[in-house]
Amino acid sequence: MLTSLERYAPWAIAAFRVVVGFLFFCHGATTLLSWPAESHGGAPSFGAWPSWWSGAIELVGGLLLILGLGTRLAAFIGSGAMAVAYFWKHQGDGLFPVENGGDSAALYCWALLLLVFIGPGKLALDSVIGREPTPDRSAAPADRPLEKSSK
Template sequence: MNLEALNRYQPQALAVLRIVAALCFMAHGTQKMFGFPASGGGGGFELFSLMGLAAVLEVFGGLAILLGVFTRPVAFILAGQMAYAFWFVHVPMMGQGNIIPVANGGDGAVLFCFVFLYLVFAGPGAWSVDEILKSRRSFATA
């Protein structure tokens, strides 16, 4: 396997991870806000509640990640949100404080947390507003 050939596409692969994660994350927010995609619940949320705050972060934070704008700080906030969701929603949900994600339904929260944490360190990859602004700044100073 030619690793150099694979390495050449690292920025695009990172962008695909960012975009797919953002779309999945946003769906959780739209489900809470609008009941879409349908889940049997959701819609009619209270804005000034933890679920309302979560929905706003998921929709608008997810949109920022999708576009790759302020990727690192937004990803840091969303990673924290998902850590909170795991420890304060999923772990207590099973009554016995089960910390195993597959047993407490927290697999998604754990995966989102670590994907967003990775974006904090890796940046947005290709196809992002952050990269466009970075290339314009470097062009202006050259």
């Protein structure tokens, strides 16, 4: 039997996915389109390394996460891009993210990595088109022992 909160977990995961995807999308839109906020230094020219590419990964990856389409792959690529951004751009400016300005890159890296492992949750296009299996609630979770039947 599921506890009262466990039955809402797929919905909470979906909300987490959509919010993280939207914020990631906004970072990419700001970088590439100067929308919804002005980009620092203006939009990079097409194909400029690394700013245009990171903006494209954020924009496209964020949109895919919002929709729940190719969630695990989009999250994996986004997580890797944020790890590269953190170590390449921020780590040299200090040991801790709060002192080197890399806290958002670090948070995105770990939030996206979590989505790689937990999947899209409910209301994802992956589930609708059959690319993401739905969890079988009749099976016992791996972290809980099977209940013994009384004979």
